[in-house]
Amino acid sequence: MRTQAALYEEIDLELSWSEAELPERERTKHVHRLHPYLGKYVPQLVEVFLDRYGRPGRLVWDPFAGSGTTLVEANAFGSPAAGCDISAFNCLLVRVKTAEYEHDRLLADAARLAGDGMQVPPPGAASPYLRQWFAPRALAELLAFRGRIDGTAYPDLWRVVLSRAARSARLARHFDLEFPVEAVQGEYFCHKHRRTCRPVEEADKFLRRYVRDAVSRVLAYGELRRSTAATVLHGDARALDPPGPVDLVVTSPPYPGLIDYHEQHAYAFELLGLERRDPEEIGRGVPGYCEGVTEILGRARRALAPGGRIVVVVNDRRGLYEGILAEAGLRLEERSARHVNRRTGRRNGEYFEDVLVAVPARRRVRPRVQSSMKRHPASSS
16 A cells, blocks of 8 residues: 555655645636536646547546536537446436527526425325424425426426425535435534524525525536537446547546445435436445446446556555456556545545546557646646
8 A cells, every 4th residue: 555655755746736836716617616516626637637648529438427527518618428327317418408598488497497386295295204304394395396496497407406406495504515324403512504404395495505505506507618518428348338439538436445425415315206226336345346337447448449548536445446457358548646635524634636548458549748738827837
């Protein structure tokens, strides 16, 4: 295992930013903040990879699509993009982020959704899970909003807004929104606000705020994207191939045993009636992890066009990936460390990621060309 000092020696400064260099408003620009998602990388990281290895007009593939950062940035770069994910919620989120929207229809939808949120939900509308995690008023407002989504021009966008509001309106402690273990019914000391807080009892204020925010974000992204070709495949990447020759893979496989990607959005699966496929999620534990990632990267290698590369961002603290790449028929071309200066919630300790650049084994590679991307002023060193 590498020491912290050794990791600092390996850091690629172009992939590491301080808070001053890359403030939150830039890390969460336009659609990247449509919905909270634990475990995603910042869009600026993908921008660097696209500048180093991408070619506009060529397909970019992410077999672990997650919240869609790679697909969003590939379209902004000018490349068609495709991704795959086992989570129905993740696929919904990525489709919403990469969809096209028309200004007037968005505003008409927003007006339709601004109705009274205090309707009484019909009998049986709420599952035991929803009744456990939401106060009666908040639940009534969420279900009323859900009922108004039918007939809108962009129902999937508003389902994501509904999920975002539900996350904020749960009976969860403010400092523990990522994986709350119990619904809180009374006052508690809040480590986030440093005072006594009460559980949230309403959802309407979140719904109204997030509707406005969603309209602003999707329109802002629509102004800057250079490609609108985005394909999202819902399924197991071990059994699915990308939809065409791939020029560049940019992906971040789950870290074994670290994040339960289905459970972090349990409220969304319940409220939206989405099917959960937890047992098929790679990364729930170490057994089978190497074999699964090897199969997925092997499929990516077989689809790789001449001159293409595979970029993997992962915390390889177990030292698994040189073996995984070799088994997948890949050769490690470059390995560097990235310092993650800030993490979400209470996870604020020192953290490093490994950035692995791989090419098919037994293939001559073109020399790396010095990056010429005009980086965001906040990102310049």
